Amino acid sequence: MSPNESSARKQRLHRLDPTFYKDKAYVHWTFTTHKRRTGWLTDSFYQSFQAQFTHLLVRYHQCCPVYCFMPDHAHFLFVGLNxxxxxxxxxxxxxxxxxxxxxPYELSRQAYDNVLRERDRQQSAFADLVGYILRNPVRKNLVEHWQDWPYSGCSLPGYRTLDPRKDYFWKNFWKGYREQAD
Incomplete structure (x- = not known):
């Protein structure tokens, strides 16, 4: 192991106790590609990812009110269902x-996470976080309007047509969430 690899392993991010990531936890995750490499985000990747993503959400009892893939990173907001x-x-x-x-690309060794506290789950704070995630492509000058970015969305198993670009999104998302959550 090189000195740089050894140093990188020692600098791993510290996670909270595993109980913070269970049950109905709300967590904002940010993944980066190793060395911030770009070139992997394609329509083909996105379609393949979506095909697997819903299965993982069902398996681990999660939903994802919003996600956004960027050329060198991605954001996900996961919410536990039960x-x-x-x-x-x-x-x-x-x-x-x-x-x-x-x-041949790969993700960085560890994703960043932010476990949302109760005050962060309140309607205005939650909406601010979702807006921050969705506006990433605008801040990076990839599109003029966040709605034009093709690599962002929502995934609530059983509700394939939910789309944060639609006016009725939040009403339908929370209705679907309540139907699925224990």
């Missing part, structure tokens, strides 16, 4: 499958 929810297990499997899809 007491069987486990975001750390989801992230481990998601990272493995994602790395398979983007070979």
């Amino acid at each position: 007491h069987r929810s486990n975001q750390l297990a989801l992230i481990q499997q998601l990272t493995r499958q994602w790395n398979e899809l983007i070979q």
Whole structure:
């Protein structure tokens, strides 16, 4: 192991206790590609990812009110549906499958996370976070309007047509969430 690899391993991000990532946890995750490499984000990747993504959400009892892929990173906001929810297990499997899809590229060794506290889950704070995630392509000058970015969306298993670009999105998202959450 080189000195740089050894140093990188020592600088791993510290996670909270695993209980913070279970049950109905709300967590904002940010993944980056190794060395911020670009070139992996394609329509083909996106379609393949979406095909696997819903299965992972069902398996780990999660929903994703918003996600946004960028050329060198991606944001996901996961919300647990019940007491069987486990975001750390989801992230481990998601990272493995994602790395398979983007070979020869790879994700950085560890994603950043922000576990939302109760005040961060309140309607205005939650809406601000969702807006921040969706406006990433505008801040990076990739599109003029966030609605034009093709690599962002929502995933609530059983509600394939939910789209944050639609006016009725939040009403239908929370209705669907309440129907699925224990």
